[in-house]
């Protein structure tokens with residue numbers, strides 16, 4: 001065993017550095033196994049995929065080998081919350097405990113940093129006169145004098161959905177780059193410089209893929225010098241990756257372009273060109289494109305397999321694209337004539353050229369192996385997406401060409417790629433994750449959770465629950481939760497598969513339990529996510545009322561509530577992917593064409609992973625106790641139900657209402673007893 005591997009083993013030993021620096025530290029064999037596998041791949045290079053069940057301690061299992069290796073490394077997370085936690089809490093603790101001189105940096109996308117130039121513009125803008133806007137702006141301004149990093153996450157109390165954020169952050173389109181008067185003090189540039197000078201850089205998957213595509217954030221310069229890359233929360237890699245590897249253009253983007261062109265034209269070349277006419281033409285063609293989908297409801301994704309998207313008039317669609325092309329061509333000619341008059345025109349020319357290229361691309365047939373759709377909201381967004389990231393992972397990551405700026409380090413060792421998460425598949429090859437990520441040849445390790453699920457948790461499918469396609473299903477789920485959440489005194493998380501179910505169940509529970517003051521009913525979207533999570537975690541401590549939280553989407557994963565604040569997770573129905581979604585349809589079709597079953601090889605594994613993630617909210621520590629309730633009789637009546645149950649941790653099954661009631665009673669009376 002090499003010195004490096006011995007050092008890793010030593011760090012996790014009963015008398016090692018973790019034991020002396022971490023209160024209540026217990027060596028765990030799964031954590032050891034994972035850390036050694038990661039250390040070995042860092043030493044030899046290659047690809048390792050690790051599924052580590054809840055409670056394994058996977059964060060330390062990859063951080064210790066990375067830090068002890070002395071190699072330059074990137075660590076990428078799916079969420080900014082975990083990115084901040086690694087940088088501010090976990091890594092500093094370990095660096096101190098290990099006594100290593102490691103320089104660590106945090107790097108996010110430009111949208112996370114205050115843009116000093118845009119803050120200056122926002123101060124002078126007419127929105128600054130509105131009360132709400134002025135208050136938020138004044139708070140940001142006060143903080144801007146104190147912050148060293150400009151990372152907006154430091155600003156507590158700023159709602160991450162606030163529209164003010166867009167006014168004080170930059171985009172690739174509106175950043176002035178080296179021409180900016182604030183360039184030297186620019187937080188985005190300083191963060192990139194800091195990253196380039198560091199040993200370990202904590203990034204996020206969005207930044208990683210954005211950079212693979214447009215090479216804008218400095219990550220592209222960083223990667224060649226890095227020996228190890230670890231992706232935590234790797235289960236999100238495929239869905240995040242495809243967002244950045246495809247092509248898209250939106251009418252909102254075009255409207256902004258028209259506004260910027262008019263502003264710069266009047267400022268730097270007034271009278272030389274009819275800027276108002278050019279901007280109007282671009283604006284009108286963008287609005288006409290939006291109007292082609294005026295009948296569609298907001299939030300719809302229109303599938304687009306023919307010349308025009310579903311339910312749009314093909315003639316109107318093609319005319320709108322042709323007008324857009326014409327408006328872009330006119331703008332390009334005008335900008336070419338004034339290019340040398342101001343740097344703004346160079347940026348604008350580049351933006352219009354890109355918009356023109358994209359419009360022309362969307363006027364042609366879809367790229368083979370990709371899928372197109374149109375997203376409808378206040379604006380319209382045209383999207384072409386690859387079905388997965390497999391090609392990009394192979395071409396731009398794993399097979400990155402050898403050489404001084406590629407995957408071979410100075411010592412001639414291949415780069416190490418580690419992908420980890422609590423949920424990566426339902427079979428031993430983790431095919432759900434490895435196939436779409438192009439990692440079928442990677443080394444696989446599955447480390448099971450150390451929790452005793454059979455003793456700590458039960459699962460139950462309520463007897464007599466209607467099937468989800470029955471119109472009485474949602475009201476029945478709401479009544480069921482009302483009855484049993486009342487008995488449990490809150491402590492219930494309801495996870496829904498649709499926003500509609502979330503709204504209806506939320507309204508029913510608020511009317512039945514919230515208005516009377518019996519329990520506090522929280523519904524996703526009522527306030528900032530962070531505030532809802534904090535309130536729910538607080539539970540009844542401090543004399544607060546018991547809580548029920550009704551949520552969808554992002555609460556299915558990454559929401560950690562150890563202790564008694566959460567003892568019952570209710571899932572409204574099996575989380576199959578929506579069959580009408582264009583991406584789901586394209587993936588299903590590809591499988592059918594290759595002789596596989598879309599249901600068995602795609603829909604069931606997707607549902608299994610989502611179910612496992614939702615169920616994973618229940619037991620977060622060795623002393624947690626709880627019940628998982630799935631309000632979908634298909635779980636016990638259909639053949640695929642057995643496969644879904646097998647993918648869950650080995651919880652005790654409750655078959656009758658009596659069994660459920662007595663398990664609930666035990667939780668209610670003595671939530672700290674050691675078994676249900």
Ligand code: SF4
Nearest residue numbers: 115170175176180186
């Ligand atoms: S360089 Fe770009 S991001 Fe930085 S302050 Fe200027 S406009 Fe903002």
